[in-house]
Amino acid sequence: xxxxxxxxxxxxxxxxxxxxxxxxxxxxxxxxxxxxxxxxxxxxxxxxxxxxxxxxxxxxxxxxxxxxxxxxxxxxxxxxxxxxxxxxxxxxxxxxxxxxxxxxxxxxxxxxxxxxxxxxxxxxxxxxxxxxxxxxxxxxxxxxxxxxxxxxxxxxxxxxxxxxxxxxxxxxxxxxxxxxxxxxxxxxxxxxxxxxxxxxxxxxxxxxxxxxxxxxxxxxxxxxxxxxxxxxxxxxxxxxxxxxxxxxxxxxxxxxxxxx
Amino acid sequence: xxxxxxxxxxxxxxxxxxxxxxxxxxxxxxxxxxxxxxxxxxxxxxxxxxxxxxxxxxxxxxxxxx
Numbered sequence: 001x002x003x004x005x006x007x008x009x010x011x012x013x014x015x016x017x018x019x020x021x022x023x024x025x026x027x028x029x030x031x032x033x034x035x036x037x038x039x040x041x042x043x044x045x046x047x048x049x050x051x052x053x054x055x056x057x058x059x060x061x062x063x064x065x066x067x068x069x070x071x072x073x074x075x076x077x078x079x080x081x082x083x084x085x086x087x088x089x090x091x092x093x094x095x096x097x098x099x100x101x102x103x104x105x106x107x108x109x110x111x112x113x114x115x116x117x118x119x120x121x122x123x124x125x126x127x128x129x130x131x132x133x134x135x136x137x138x139x140x141x142x143x144x145x146x147x148x149x150x151x152x153x154x155x156x157x158x159x160x161x162x163x164x165x166x167x168x169x170x171x172x173x174x175x176x177x178x179x180x181x182x183x184x185x186x187x188x189x190x191x192x193x194x195x196x197x198x199x200x201x202x203x204x205x206x207x208x209x210x211x212x213x214x215x216x217x218x219x220x221x222x223x224x225x226x227x228x229x230x231x232x233x234x235x236x237x238x239x240x241x242x243x244x245x246x247x248x249x250x251x252x253x254x255x256x257x258x259x260x
Numbered sequence: 261x262x263x264x265x266x267x268x269x270x271x272x273x274x275x276x277x278x279x280x281x282x283x284x285x286x287x288x289x290x291x292x293x294x295x296x297x298x299x300x301x302x303x304x305x306x307x308x309x310x311x312x313x314x315x316x317x318x319x320x321x322x323x324x325x326x
Contacts, residue, residue: 019326026324044325047266047318048292056291057322070325086320089300090293157326184326206326 003234005201007179008127008148012066014039015196016226017181018219019206020057022158028215029060036219041065042097042204044072045087068129070097077116084121096121097151097183097204098130107157111138115145122146131183134168139176149178151204154195155185158207162191166198173199189218189225196229197237261313272311279307282319293320 005012018038020029033041041061061067069087074080077100084096098121100113114130115138121128127148132138134152142150152169155161162185163169173180179201186192192203205222212218262269272281278296282289294301295318296309311317 020324021326023324029324042326043322045293045320046323048287048321050285050287050319053287054323057324059291069322072325086293086295086300087322090320090322092322204326210324 005179007129010066010127012039012202013037014223014226015202015230016192016223017042017068017183017202017204018209019204020061020210021206022210023215024210026055026057026060029057030062031216032209032219033062033065035216036209036223038219038223039065040068040095040202040204042068042070042206043092044070045083045090046073066095067092068095068097070099070131071117072099072101074100074117075102076100076110077113077120080113080117081120081124084117084126085124088126094125095127095129098128109133109153111135114138115141118142118147119145129181134165134172136168136171136175139172139180143176143178147178149181149201150176151181151183153184154182154191154203155187157184159185160187160208160211161185162187163194163198166194169195169200170198189221192222193225193229193232196226197232199233202226263311263313263315263317265317266319275310275312277307278305278309278311278317281311281317282306287319291321293322294318295320 014037016038017040019042043057069092071080071083080098080100098114098117100110101107109131111132118128118130129149130142130147131151139150154163181202182195182200183204186203186205187208195203209215209219289306297316
């Protein structure tokens, strides 16, 4: 791992990726992006509701960000491919987060359909970042078909439950060459730092920022946590031990010989 | 005549362009993505294409998402 994050040959300035859903006030988004220093920003594509028209989310995202439309709403590979192509044709660039979900309770991704969609979209020239349930064989397959990164979930979407899949994510980090980006479930800055200390190349956070009392301040905290966690990983963490190991010398105590 | 908009059938009275259809709905065409019979179309086409019976229009937009 280098100090710079490179995805599909492109240098990315921040290891915090930001989702734009659930913000109580969308006008906060530019400030959140600025304070968190996030560069890769996700959006979704939906049919317009003529009765409740809202401002286009793209208008809140600074031009120097990398837009990463997701394929949320897709229930299979075919639908994901369709959404990705529409988003690109609409000027969103080549990046796409594959999200194929047919389970409405836990919103767990369909790994099989995700591989299929990834393979098709890579051939079409997309930079494909698939959201997946952490499984080594699936991650290897995603890498083989050309995924630019692999994005295992930390916990189900929107739960803020943290890095529950840590042991599995650790295996992906060890075994997969392309960047591992922990997506979903990251609930607080310390969760993000934990993922980065483990060796994740980035994290994608949405709900934890958007639903905090102050999204701007917590966005900044997430940016700092991601940076701190990454630095800790680069530095190499000290070993954990079962028994105490004094930090101060165990010789030359001032009371030595006092009772002689 | 009947056209399909966002998966629902809709009766429109006269031959109008896509732009006129959108304006009737109060939609700013700059902020949306239009798929006309399966093809993404841009600014000029929106103003030029006249809707005919059985056309399939998808009016899409980017929204917040993670």
